[in-house]
Amino acid sequence: MTVTLRQIEYALAVDEAGAICAAAKALHVAQPSLSQQISSLERSLGVVLFERTATGTSTTPAGRAFLVEAQQAMQAVERAREVAVRAASSTRKDIIIGANEMTPTLWLAKSVAALRASVPKLAARVVNFADAESLVEAVRSGGIDVGVGPLHASSWRERKHRIGSLALGMAVARGSSPTAPVPAGNLGAQDWVTCPSNAPVLTALRKSIGDTRTDDPSAAHLNAAISYVDAGLGATLVPSGYALPASLDLVTINPPPSVDVYAFALRSTDAVTFNRIAGQITEHHHTSP
Structure with a gap:
């Protein structure tokens, strides 16, 4: 599979513009050329990124997941x-x-x-x-x-x-929030999403409560981990006071994990x-x- 930076740039532009013709205008490229690059990208990935409609394009779930990482x-x-x-x-x-x-x-x-x-x-x-x-x-x-x-x-x-x-809290889907602060000892059955920046402190937290699971969904960065939480894949650790989407809650842990x-x-x-x-x-x- 070969994906070029130009293809990623084009896909991001289509997502932002909501239509291939508008994206082509913003990029100063011919519309057929842009369409060809998007089609080539979709073939390389083996997924459909955009649904073509009479009024423009809509980004598919696979497209949204790809574009988070592409950005x-x-x-x-x-x-x-x-x-x-x-x-x-x-x-x-x-x-x-x-x-x-x-x-x-x-x-x-x-x-x-x-x-x-x-x-x-x-x-x-x-x-x-x-x-x-x-x-x-x-x-x-x-x-x-x-x-x-x-x-x-x-x-x-x-x-x-x-x-x-720096104290960390737990980002969870709104509506599933336990009463805060959550005792750390009660998190043994919690499903987690990890990323490189929070993995060390999450590992230490889990070790302290005897949670030895290692099959968590793993994101490339913290924003992606938060999007996985928003999709219902578990919780993740973020700095206290971190600005989360309205669909998520930040729950304190007692004692709070820290770095x-x-x-x-x-x-x-x-x-x-x-x-x-x-x-x-x-x-x-x-x-x-």
């Missing part, structure tokens, strides 16, 4: 491009903060805004990573200046600053810049609800 794939490619260009550049004009997806967006948004206000010449931006290992590797390779996310302190020997402890979040960087990273970034993120962690 993340396109973002990953863009992220890889940025990191590669950054690593190859000899002139560093801005600061790139790499964030594990478990790190609350609010911390980083407020921190970046505060950094830009306090140091007008500092251009800081955030690049997201779906798992801790990819983030660590990006920092180690020099493509990311400062990483922010769960980290085993002993595994990083260079610059690091503990931001604080230690660090800011970390290479020793070659300017200490003043690193401490400024770490300090801003720590401040906004402690002031966030």
Whole structure:
């Protein structure tokens, strides 16, 4: 099976536009060419992504499932491009903060805004990573200046600053919510959806209550895991305060599973810049609800 980035881009455009003709116009390509690419993609996948109607197109369930992952794939490619260009550049004009997806967006948004206000010449931006290992590797390779996310302190020997402890809750389908807080010991029969960013803490939680099952549905990233929960496949762990769809509830667990979040960087990273970034993120962690 061969799927190209162009085909993914075209499929996303059709889904957004709701019609092949409108998508072709937005992409500045001929409609027959776009239709041919979508048909070729469907043949490669062996599924129908779009139902053609008199008024446009509608995305099939298989199409919706594919496009959730496809959107993340396109973002990953863009992220890889940025990191590669950054690593190859000899002139560093801005600061790139790499964030594990478990790190609350609010911390980083407020921190970046505060950094830009306090140091007008500092251009800081955030690049997201779906798992801790990819983030660590990006920092180690020099493509990311400062990483922010769960980290085993002993595994990083260079610059690091503990931001604080991040409590996690349980995302479940609305209407199936148990009375909160749920004792952790009552979760032995709970079905779970895992993803790379929450798998370590979920494994630790299950070990603590004697749950040895390993056949969970596995998603590529946290947003996909949440969509699986929305489809009724189980529950997943998310940071407390995480913005969930209206169809889901966030239920607290007692005691709450948690992870230690660090800011970390290479020793070659300017200490003043690193401490400024770490300090801003720590401040906004402690002031966030």
